[in-house]
Amino acid sequence: MAQRRYGFGLVTSFFCISGCIALISLSGCAEAYQNYTVGGSLGWYDNQEKPEVDYQKWASAKNFSLGDFLIFNTDTNHSVVQTYNLTTYKLCDYEDAREKDTILWSSSDPSNTATHAVTVPVPLVKEGPNYFFSSDYDGEQCQNGQHFMINVTHGQGLPESLKDPSDQSPGPVSPDSGDDSVPDTVVPSSFNNPQEQSADDNEPSGSVALTAWGDKFLNGLLLMVLGTTLQTLMI
Template sequence: MEHRRSLPLIFLFLFISLLSLLGSAQAYKNYTVGDSLGWYDNTEKSNVNYQKWADAKNFSLGDFLIFNTDTNHSVVQTYNFTTYKLCDYDDALDSDTKIWSAADPSNTATVAVTVPVPLLKEGTTYFFSSDYDGDQCNNGQHFKIYVSHGKGLPDSLKSPSEQAPAPNSPDYNNDESAPDIVVPSNFNNPQGGDHKNDDDDNVKKASGSASLYVNSIMVLFAYFCELL
């Protein structure tokens, strides 16, 4: 009778362990910035709130941000709080700021573009559009996120130089604390909703381990059922 009373606890432990293992096999994520609203200032999309959008997400190394916008808006990433606050990258350093997509406001032939941005460094990072002397940024086209370590960078996004990771909590007002933004030479754009190919071998291994674990649980379940 004693072993029967302990069965629920045993299966609860096995179930929790299985969930933990399955969670580790999840693919890296792609996040479409603004979802269906795309990447625009609130003079074009009056209900944009990118900070609210970002605050509801959990970002990790190896994830991608997908900016759906046009050639009249830029995509700027910076680790420099001053650059972000000014909505201007003219005096920014190449080591802490990257222009993923530069706009040409003088070009009347606006073309839709999709800009994928990999999250390569831990800590706080900022995004904005600085065109029209910062008007787009001041009109809502900006947000900040915190990037956790997560599973770490997949091999396809690692820099050949194997740079040291950025500090987890960079000093917002200290330019010297910002890590360099270096895009790996073998950088590939994500495919589909989850870019599973970035770390395909690890995902397959984890999935295989999960399958083995499920089989083990089934065997144990059959064994305990015989004891009842």
């Protein structure tokens, strides 16, 4: 009977430890900034070139937060435009966009026949609606499916490398305000772009700190359970 009692205690301890490990792992994942490859393996192209693309459908399955990156895998015949202006987005028009609410991350030269692949990382630095499109060929690529919108939440906020040096982060503009413009967004030129990471690569600082705390807690818990178990067996 005593052996059964010890066995039950060991099993209980095992499940307690396993539960703690799972909780710590989940917490670490929740804290990490994310990189999202736009369109997955299809990349960033219009549906004349890749008929199967549906960027809005791709975006609807994701949760985007400040500090995340969008990775655009495309070529020099397609551009990457980010805007906070709904009118600019609907018109697929970069040329007439307001300077303060639209960013051209990657331009193209349609007359250049030497097309080559490019990867364009775009940080999400402002909450609220963010719109993306390609403005090439007078907006034809945008009209042919190369566009999408996302809603960016606060999440854990911007990492230090993406914060405005003035430490004044502009807020989202209400669509009912009647003003399509938004305050300046300054992205420091020295920020570090996160690279595509596997599960084994280094996590961002917030996740690392939480995981380190979890490791210490887990080690202490293991020692405590082990000591209690040995003490019980010796009785």
